[in-house]
Amino acid sequence: MNDPQSLGDTSPEEFRRQLHELADWIADFRQHIGSLRVAPNDKPGAILAALPAEPPEEGEPFEEILGDVDRVIVPGMVHWSHPMFLGYFGWTTTAPAILGEIITAPLNVNAMTWRTCPAATELETVVVDWIRQWVHLPQEFGGVVYDTASVGVMHALAVAREEAAPSTRKRGLVGAGAPVFRIYVSEQAHSSAEKAAIALGLGEENVQRVPTDAQFRMDPSVLREMITRDVRDNFRPLAVIATVGTTSTASVDPVPEISKICRENKMWLHIDGAYGAGFSILPENKSLTVGWSEADSIVVNPHKSLFVPLDFSVLYVRDLDRLRRVFTLVPEYLRGDTVEAQKNYMDYGIQLGRRFRALKAWVIFRSFGREGMAARLREHVRLANLFANWIKDDARFKLAASVSLGVVCFRFVGSVTGGGDAGPRSAPSATEDKLDQLNSEIVEKINASGRAYLTQTKLRARTVMRIGLGNVLTTEDHLRKAWEMIRETAEAL
Numbered sequence: 001m002n003d004p005q006s007l008g009d010t011s012p013e014e015f016r017r018q019l020h021e022l023a024d025w026i027a028d029f030r031q032h033i034g035s036l037r038v039a040p041n042d043k044p045g046a047i048l049a050a051l052p053a054e055p056p057e058e059g060e061p062f063e064e065i066l067g068d069v070d071r072v073i074v075p076g077m078v079h080w081s082h083p084m085f086l087g088y089f090g091w092t093t094t095a096p097a098i099l100g101e102i103i104t105a106p107l108n109v110n111a112m113t114w115r116t117c118p119a120a121t122e123l124e125t126v127v128v129d130w131i132r133q134w135v136h137l138p139q140e141f142g143g144v145v146y147d148t149a150s151v152g153v154m155h156a157l158a159v160a161r162e163e164a165a166p167s168t169r170k171r172g173l174v175g176a177g178a179p180v181f182r183i184y185v186s187e188q189a190h191s192s193a194e195k196a197a198i199a200l201g202l203g204e205e206n207v208q209r210v211p212t213d214a215q216f217r218m219d220p221s222v223l224r225e226m227i228t229r230d231v232r233d234n235f236r237p238l239a240v241i242a243t244v245g246t247t248s249t250a251s252v253d254p255v256p257e258i259s260k261i262c263r264e265n266k267m268w269l270h271i272d273g274a275y276g277a278g279f280s281i282l283p284e285n286k287s288l289t290v291g292w293s294e295a296d297s298i299v300v301n302p303h304k305s306l307f308v309p310l311d312f313s314v315l316y317v318r319d320l321d322r323l324r325r326v327f328t329l330v331p332e333y334l335r336g337d338t339v340e341a342q343k344n345y346m347d348y349g350i351q352l353g354r355r356f357r358a359l360k361a362w363v364i365f366r367s368f369g370r371e372g373m374a375a376r377l378r379e380h381v382r383l384a385n386l387f388a389n390w391i392k393d394d395a396r397f398k399l400a401a402s403v404s405l406g407v408v409c410f411r412f413v414g415s416v417t418g419g420g421d422a423g424p425r426s427a428p429s430a431t432e433d434k435l436d437q438l439n440s441e442i443v444e445k446i447n448a449s450g451r452a453y454l455t456q457t458k459l460r461a462r463t464v465m466r467i468g469l470g471n472v473l474t475t476e477d478h479l480r481k482a483w484e485m486i487r488e489t490a491e492a493l
């Protein structure tokens, strides 16, 4: 045990052998992923039962550990990279992404400050600026990489709060005599707005949900009325979050109109482009970006639509220094590593230790180029529209929303007519309740089969099925199989 030879790391020769073994394992996994079940069929607790509860007392050979990955972990997973995974936004990984993650591991970076890793800091600046150019944001926007969009919106609202109630950072909301702030999002917006309000002490109930139009877009005239009413009732309208690519239908809020309302009321405009913003790298989607230059902040999730595996989310703020002013804080033990007048990313958020996320994105972006990514996104949009056409050709199904980007929401209506593009609304409610149940059952049955994976959501209180195209391995053939499966499952019910 105390033999100095046995201390330290694995020997270089042994490590090299293990790496070669792992390289083959990764290549095999990737090549054969389509033959795995998409989702496990185990009952909750099966993984726990298959693993020892006691921690290991002695070290084990790598082969044994990898064997357990094959035996317990891989069959216990939902495979988000599987070509038949059509859930959420069809999030993907790619070979360049895997290579990027492998390169990152041995570098063992902590990019707290420029000095603690100049390359990671400067590469983050480069990659964030590439994305800024791709999504057509003006140069005055600076960005920072976080893990998720949820963390991004929390930071954006922290800046909005500080600017509306200066010295909240120092004295807290009560100490700063802050009013009761209100934040407005569409009723289709992601719940990260409420989570941010909880974390910032703004209060979940002060996130007000604005109704949407027939296309599930925020209705600016109602937004205006809600703001007027809140001002009259002594609330202070703080921010609007406009979504470009909502979670259920990928609808796009009318940013220019919302931006005008924000300007008139001196409110912060945050754009949640977590999913949709990435699609603006397609020249034919440039119109998506109208009004973005007026925003105070915007979040873009390359881990949803730009082929970077989880996690990688960028928050852009118009004048990034506004973010730094709220979060910079240098403890004595870090002073020596913060002396240069360089960017220290720890100043732009609550996180101190920061991993090297920019490297994987850099490898992916260089491997595909904008053209390669655009071509793949374009294919996903084509597949989404193709799927929508199949639905339109089958009277037993209805589109539940217009197809937007890579997302299709649809509803099995059987022989009942009703619904339509703006959402299923018309059949008698007992029938609609029954259809809700059937739609849910179709998704449950397909997911339980392990052959494909879909999601379900509610639109106008009705259950609909939903697919998201975004996986580089998904082809027209896979999609056709999924459609057959949906039709057969619906018929069998």
Ligand SMILES: Cc1ncc(COP(=O)(O)O)c(C=O)c1O
Residues within 6 Å of the ligand: 147, 148, 149, 150, 151, 190, 192, 243, 245, 246, 247, 272, 274, 275, 301, 313
């Ligand atoms: C529109 C939108 N915004 C924000 C989020 C939250 O993303 P993250 O998981 O990066 O926090 C999601 C997640 O699906 C989303 O759909």
